[in-house]
Structures are given as C-alpha cells and as structure tokens.
Amino acid sequence: MKAYVIDHVADDPGHALRAVEKNPPLPGPGEVRVRMRSASLNFRDLRIFRGQYRPSLPLPLVPLSDGCGIVEAIGDHVREFIPGDRVATTFFQDAPSGGSPASSSRVTLGCERDGVLSEWVTVPASGLVPVPDHLSDSEASTLTCAGLTAWNALMEGDSVRPGEVVLIQGTGGVSIFALQFARLSGCRTIVLSRHDEKLERARKLGASETINIRACPQWEQEVLKRTDGRGVDRVIEVTGGESLPRSLEATRTGGQIQVIGVLSGVESRVSLLPVLMKEIRLRGLLVGDRPMFLRMNRAVEANRLIPVVDRIFSFEEAVEAYRMLDRGAAFGKLVVRIADP
Incomplete structure (x- = not known):
C-alpha cells in the first residue's frame, strides 16, 4: 500500500x-x-x-x-x-x-x-x-x-447559551467550526482576522461582526466598544502568545477563555489581575x-x-x-x- x-x-x-x-x-x-x-x-x-x-x-x-x-x-x-x-x-x-x-x-x-x-x-x-x-x-x-475541539469549547461542560457573545480568533479549521456551532446555539459572533477576504467569507457564513486586526491592532478595545464596555462571554483563543492578555481585556466579568492553540507562541506574559478581578475562567482543552x-x-x-x-x-x-x-x-x-x- x-x-x-x-x-x-x-x-x-x-x-x-x-x-x-x-x-x-x-x-x-x-x-x-x-x-x-x-x-x-x-x-x-x-x-x-x-x-x-x-x-x-x-x-x-x-x-x-x-x-x-x-x-x-x-x-x-x-x-x-x-x-x-x-x-x-x-x-x-x-x-x-x-x-x-x-x-x-x-x-x-x-x-x-x-x-x-x-x-x-x-x-x-x-x-x-x-x-x-x-x-x-x-x-x-x-x-x-478541529470539529471536536470547537464542540468541546462551546457545547461541553458550561455550554454557551443563546444570545451570548463569542469572540473567535482567525478563520482556520477550529475557528470556522466554532463559528458554525455558535450560530447553531443562537450566539452573537465576532470574528478576528488579518484578511478582509476571509472576513467577508466569515460574514457570508453567518458571522455577526468582524474585525480586521491588521487595521485595528488594539482589537480588544474595539471588542469592548462593540459590547458597550461589557466584554464578550467567551473567547476561542487559538493564537496564544501576546494574544492572551488582549483576550483577558476583551472578556466580561465571569466570562471564559477557551485556550486551544498556540499559533503565535507557547509562552505569554499575563497579568493575573484581570483574571482575579474579573473572575475569568481560563480553560485549556485538548480535542x-x-x-x-x-x-x-x-x-x-x-x-x-x-x-x-x-x-x-x-x-x-x-x-x-x-x-x-x-x-x-x-x-x-x-x-x-x-x-x-
């Protein structure tokens, strides 16, 4: 063979x-x-x-x-x-x-x-x-x-609820599955990417909103603006590295960050203050x-x-x-x- x-x-x-x-x-x-x-x-x-x-x-x-x-x-x-x-x-x-x-x-x-x-x-x-x-x-x-990782992040344990806001990083395999499952659950979705053409495809697939992080490098501030300062309920964190502190800033009090990938690195300098003060749950998962x-x-x-x-x-x-x-x-x-x- x-x-x-x-x-x-x-x-x-x-x-x-x-x-x-x-x-x-x-x-x-x-x-x-x-x-x-x-x-x-x-x-x-x-x-x-x-x-x-x-x-x-x-x-x-x-x-x-x-x-x-x-x-x-x-x-x-x-x-x-x-x-x-x-x-x-x-x-x-x-x-x-x-x-x-x-x-x-x-x-x-x-x-x-x-x-x-x-x-x-x-x-x-x-x-x-x-x-x-x-x-x-x-x-x-x-x-x-990819499919099962996204399902685990959104639907297992404390699953998402209709009306919640889910922030999705990128447009790779896990991220697009997350967009599809979040839509099935009745969630509002915000998708991040560096490429306008991919963001357009994400919108056609049902993304509620998109942000080009090349044009808007301080994307966490834009996320807060779009959620009236509240922050998102859940982040699909596939980037790692320098992205994690931004995800903490963009997450609401009592929200969750599903740590899935390390596309930009396996190490991150993170202040524990927002984790403590906002009672954010960081959840690492492997498929x-x-x-x-x-x-x-x-x-x-x-x-x-x-x-x-x-x-x-x-x-x-x-x-x-x-x-x-x-x-x-x-x-x-x-x-x-x-x-x-």
Missing part, C-alpha cells in the same frame, strides 16, 4: 515527508482495518514534522490524525462495526472511552502511533466512530480534531473523547451541518497541502483525498 512517512525532522514538508510502500496491516482482536478515503490537516501536523510537538517521537512515522474511510475487515470480538461501514478516526486511541484528556492514555494518531496519510490503517474499534450520512468523505475527515465525538456527530446530523473545506488535494499533492496550511492561506480545512469512493 502507499503511505507517507516523516523520516526526519525538517523545516520544509517537502524535505520531511516521503512516499513509501508498506504492507497492508491485518486487524488483530478488537481491531478494525479501514480503507482510507480522505484525511485532513491540523496545525499540530506542522509542528510534528519540525520536531516541535514531541521531539522524541520515533521515526519514521505516518502523519495525520484525522481521516474518513470504509471498514474493510474486522478482528475477533469487534461488534460495533462491520465491513462497509463508513467511519472517522478518533484523535485519542487505545482507551475504552476513546482516550479522554483525563485518561492515562495519551496515544494519538500521527504522533505516538502511525496516522492516516495511508491507503489503509488498522486501529482499535474504540478508535473509530460512525460518520453522519449527509457528509462527503472529505467533510467527514475534518471532524476528528475531546469518543463519547463527546458521538454527541457532536448527532448534532451535526440533526442540523445538517456541513464542514467548510477550502481545498481538496490529491494524494500526490500532500506536500502542497502542508505548505498551504503553513502559509496560513486556508479558510476552514484542507483535505487530502486518498482514494475515490
């Missing part, structure tokens, strides 16, 4: 990724072999081939965690799936719950174990979920990480578990939600998909088509 592997750390994906031939994996007890059709990329995937995410990972490694395919064969004791079922991979593997962030299992696809940029994969049955019938393979492949994934998929199906796929690349164009993601050019998700239906 054809697959891509990361065989050494490099700055450019063209130097790190190599196409190889491997033997199709056979499913053991409790395992499922899936014929992959589509895979989608996340920012984490850039950091992995550069050695920034888990520097000690053993190489070579098949990358990517998010994929959709067809069950081809099952091992003994598998009852949940049969050949022909269409499934998506879960981010966490090797745990009965699918590997919640609280679990002692931190085995993830495309990192601690081989991922889905391959014609076939074999994973535990607990590492798969059925996908909504109305989605294409490309659309379904985007749910695993979500399998039961959460199933809940999200029920909502996606009930509302006929369609994930936003910016571009679909052929299997041979996988390196170019990485490069487009690295340029920050995507609106929503980038997908690699591994096989046609």
Whole structure:
C-alpha cells in the first residue's frame, strides 16, 4: 500500500515527508482495518514534522490524525462495526472511552502511533466512530480534531447559551467550526482576522461582526466598544502568545477563555489581575473523547451541518497541502483525498 512517512525532522514538508510502500496491516482482536478515503490537516501536523510537538517521537512515522474511510475487515470480538461501514478516526486511541484528556492514555494518531496519510490503517474499534450520512468523505475527515475541539469549547461542560457573545480568533479549521456551532446555539459572533477576504467569507457564513486586526491592532478595545464596555462571554483563543492578555481585556466579568492553540507562541506574559478581578475562567482543552465525538456527530446530523473545506488535494499533492496550511492561506480545512469512493 502507499503511505507517507516523516523520516526526519525538517523545516520544509517537502524535505520531511516521503512516499513509501508498506504492507497492508491485518486487524488483530478488537481491531478494525479501514480503507482510507480522505484525511485532513491540523496545525499540530506542522509542528510534528519540525520536531516541535514531541521531539522524541520515533521515526519514521505516518502523519495525520484525522481521516474518513470504509471498514474493510474486522478482528475477533469487534461488534460495533462491520465491513462497509463508513467511519472517522478518533484523535485519542487505545482507551475504552476513546482516550479522554483525563485518561492515562495519551496515544494519538500521527504522533505516538502511525496516522492516516495511508491507503489503509488498522486501529482499535474504540478508535473509530460512525460518520453522519449527509457528509462527503472529505467533510467527514475534518471532524476528528478541529470539529471536536470547537464542540468541546462551546457545547461541553458550561455550554454557551443563546444570545451570548463569542469572540473567535482567525478563520482556520477550529475557528470556522466554532463559528458554525455558535450560530447553531443562537450566539452573537465576532470574528478576528488579518484578511478582509476571509472576513467577508466569515460574514457570508453567518458571522455577526468582524474585525480586521491588521487595521485595528488594539482589537480588544474595539471588542469592548462593540459590547458597550461589557466584554464578550467567551473567547476561542487559538493564537496564544501576546494574544492572551488582549483576550483577558476583551472578556466580561465571569466570562471564559477557551485556550486551544498556540499559533503565535507557547509562552505569554499575563497579568493575573484581570483574571482575579474579573473572575475569568481560563480553560485549556485538548480535542475531546469518543463519547463527546458521538454527541457532536448527532448534532451535526440533526442540523445538517456541513464542514467548510477550502481545498481538496490529491494524494500526490500532500506536500502542497502542508505548505498551504503553513502559509496560513486556508479558510476552514484542507483535505487530502486518498482514494475515490
């Protein structure tokens, strides 16, 4: 079978990724072999081939965690799936719950174990979920990480309520899913970006308001102005770095900041004063578990939600998909088509 592997750390994906031939994996007890059709990329995937995410990972490694395919064969004791079922991979593997962030299992696809940029994969049955019938393979492949992270940030625990104001940073995969879920919940949304064309697309997708942070670098002040000095109820913080102090300023008393990404850096100098005085809740989250994934998929199906796929690349164009993601050019998700239906 054809697959891509990361065989050494490099700055450019063209130097790190190599196409190889491997033997199709056979499913053991409790395992499922899936014929992959589509895979989608996340920012984490850039950091992995550069050695920034888990520097000690053993190489070579098949990358990517998010994929959709067809069950081809099952091992003994598998009852949940049969050949022909269409499934998506879960981010966490090797745990009965699918590997919640609280679990002692931190085995993830495309990192601690081989991922889905391959014609076939074999994973535990607990590492798969059925996908909504109305989605294409490309659309379904985007749910695993970006979709579930946004769902977790807005709908799990203390979920958003209709009429609340949600501030969304950027227009990447997690951010666009957050916009879609916030709209389904009846929230007012404010989207930040440096690009007018992306902000226009966000408005067409239903964003209530947008702010170009290149033209308005003190965006936290503009957010306060637009909320009559109150601040937003919740921030989808995907930037990190110098963005976090601004997010604290833009958040209302008793509001929440969902810390999801580190696009501008993993370190931030933050005054604790606004956290204390405004009683702001900072919540870090890492995707979500399998039961959460199933809940999200029920909502996606009930509302006929369609994930936003910016571009679909052929299997041979996988390196170019990485490069487009690295340029920050995507609106929503980038997908690699591994096989046609």
